[in-house]
Amino acid sequence: MSPTALPAAGPEHGHVTFLGAGPGDPGLLTLRAVEALSNADVLVAEHEVLDVIRTHARQGVSVVQTDADPSSVSPPGTGTPQLTVVDGTSTPAAVPGGAPDAAHLVMEAARGGRRVVRAVSGDPGLDTCAAEEMLACAAAGVPFEVVPGVAAAVGVPAYAGVPLRDADGADVRFVDARTASDRCWSEAGASDSTVVVSTTLDSVAGAAAELVSAGRKPDTPLSVTIAGTTTRQRTWTATLGTIAQTLKQAKVLPSPDGGRPVIAVVGERTAAARRDQLSWFESKPLFGWKVLVPRTKEQAASLSDQLRSYGAVPHEVPTIAVEPPRTPQQMERAVKGLVTGRYEWIAFTSVNAVKAVREKFEEYGLDARAFAGIKVAAVGEQTAKALVAFGVKPDLVPSGEQSAAGLLEDWPPYDPVFDPIDRVFLPRADIATETLVAGLIDLGWEVDDVTAYRTVRASPPPAETREAIKGGGFDAVLFTSSSTVRNLVGIAGKPHNVTVIACIGPATAKTAEEHGLRVDVMAPEPSVHKLAEALADFGMKRRAAALEAGDPVTRPSERRPGARRRRSTT
Numbered sequence: 001m002s003p004t005a006l007p008a009a010g011p012e013h014g015h016v017t018f019l020g021a022g023p024g025d026p027g028l029l030t031l032r033a034v035e036a037l038s039n040a041d042v043l044v045a046e047h048e049v050l051d052v053i054r055t056h057a058r059q060g061v062s063v064v065q066t067d068a069d070p071s072s073v074s075p076p077g078t079g080t081p082q083l084t085v086v087d088g089t090s091t092p093a094a095v096p097g098g099a100p101d102a103a104h105l106v107m108e109a110a111r112g113g114r115r116v117v118r119a120v121s122g123d124p125g126l127d128t129c130a131a132e133e134m135l136a137c138a139a140a141g142v143p144f145e146v147v148p149g150v151a152a153a154v155g156v157p158a159y160a161g162v163p164l165r166d167a168d169g170a171d172v173r174f175v176d177a178r179t180a181s182d183r184c185w186s187e188a189g190a191s192d193s194t195v196v197v198s199t200t201l202d203s204v205a206g207a208a209a210e211l212v213s214a215g216r217k218p219d220t221p222l223s224v225t226i227a228g229t230t231t232r233q234r235t236w237t238a239t240l241g242t243i244a245q246t247l248k249q250a251k252v253l254p255s256p257d258g259g260r261p262v263i264a265v266v267g268e269r270t271a272a273a274r275r276d277q278l279s280w281f282e283s284k285p286l287f288g289w290k291v292l293v294p295r296t297k298e299q300a301a302s303l304s305d306q307l308r309s310y311g312a313v314p315h316e317v318p319t320i321a322v323e324p325p326r327t328p329q330q331m332e333r334a335v336k337g338l339v340t341g342r343y344e345w346i347a348f349t350s351v352n353a354v355k356a357v358r359e360k361f362e363e364y365g366l367d368a369r370a371f372a373g374i375k376v377a378a379v380g381e382q383t384a385k386a387l388v389a390f391g392v393k394p395d396l397v398p399s400g401e402q403s404a405a406g407l408l409e410d411w412p413p414y415d416p417v418f419d420p421i422d423r424v425f426l427p428r429a430d431i432a433t434e435t436l437v438a439g440l441i442d443l444g445w446e447v448d449d450v451t452a453y454r455t456v457r458a459s460p461p462p463a464e465t466r467e468a469i470k471g472g473g474f475d476a477v478l479f480t481s482s483s484t485v486r487n488l489v490g491i492a493g494k495p496h497n498v499t500v501i502a503c504i505g506p507a508t509a510k511t512a513e514e515h516g517l518r519v520d521v522m523a524p525e526p527s528v529h530k531l532a533e534a535l536a537d538f539g540m541k542r543r544a545a546a547l548e549a550g551d552p553v554t555r556p557s558e559r560r561p562g563a564r565r566r567r568s569t570t
Helices: 031-038 047-056 102-111 128-140 152-160 182-190 201-213 243-249 272-278 301-309 329-340 351-363 381-390 404-410 435-442 463-471 482-492 506-514 528-549 563-567
Strands: 015-020 042-045 062-065 082-085 090-092 115-120 144-147 172-176 194-200 221-226 234-239 261-266 290-293 313-316 320-323 345-348 375-378 423-429 446-457 476-479 500-503 519-522
Touching (some): 015 102, 015 128, 031 047, 042 047, 047 115, 102 115, 102 128, 128 144, 194 201, 201 243, 234 243, 301 313, 301 528, 329 423, 345 351, 345 381, 351 446, 423 435, 463 482, 476 506, 482 506, 500 506
Parallel strands (some): 015 144, 042 115, 500 519
Antiparallel strands (some): 221 261
């Protein structure tokens, strides 16, 4: 493909969807937005918006970044600047005023028969550039639609715990400080309405002064929120007259990121004074915590989602890699025996075991129909889901603890009257414990314990991650087995002593302590989700203790030397 060519055309008639990506939380995307993203051929957006929407796009979509790094844009007079296409190509576009012309790119892609999603932060109806691009599409006869999004001016105050209206139903005015006229400030200052100001961190004090000059009292309550709806969100409450001093005392000004956008809410009836009761988002038990999860993204999917629900920022680092068995003949014989009726049961104790059997099936041209007449057992929600995705519904899942012991609690003893075959196929890792095998034998079953895959230590994570682990950049780490302790320390080093160590059970905790780690959290039962719950409970108690003592609520990583100074610029 030429470095200046767009991806190949698709259908005969293209189409553009102007899509609102909301203020930052991917969970605020509408169902219609997710549908449009899943059907898109080309995504066009700024890099921060792309971070929100790209997970919902289909595989192979072309991603175009409109705010390309200056180094990738030709200097004035040297040619046409480039829009960065994140699939390894770049596309020239007409550039009025020296900025990449997204409208030109969008229409060119649509004319080529592509389904284009032009995504913007917040809502397209409040974005002047989106409006101009819509007009350009209309003038050129390019069909388009608009998918609204949650506007930052509405979504951010909601996440900050600052309702815009009270029972008296005060008016609400919206002011964009970057384009507001003197008349706009005068009208907002002369009214008693709630005023929502879109501005930047270093311009908040100036906006407050404009409102005071226009007639608002200096003691009017004010809230200021940065990075709203994300786990980087921070909110300050003050008054129009004290906000400059408040930000100075918080050591956020002057700072390199003073130009970052913020939402300020001004008004006597904004409930800013009651944020202690209404701040539901920033008061989540693990809000802003960076939590290290020593698993692959696939294995950690539901666990990471659970951590996000507590306000945490999960970071997956695989400590174990999976490889085929050194001698595949045992696995081959077992799969053939599965087809020929050698087994009454097959038991899967991990997603990797399902994957290994499925790959062997595909190698032989088999599918889920080969399981006909065979009872299937599964340990764990993710293992069961992997089987269902394969087309197999498990007959037995532990009703209690999701472990080998839990499976044995529900496993029926062998009965020669009802069970025509007495053999169980158990595809497992090479380092699996003998608990399940011994328990099945005690129940009268014969077991073919087959090595379906080998587990080896994973490659070290990037240097930045290793440094964060050793330097206290993570607030907590979840250890789900003794091997995750040994392997993480082996490939990345020992976590810093400010990092909260959470272990799934006594054996894992013992291994952690043997490696010089202080165990702070123990799961009440051997379940990754119970482990996450225990960490959330720890975080909630820690937060409550700080509030009761009148101390600021900080994350564990902020206790390390120099962290407070760095925090003021992040």
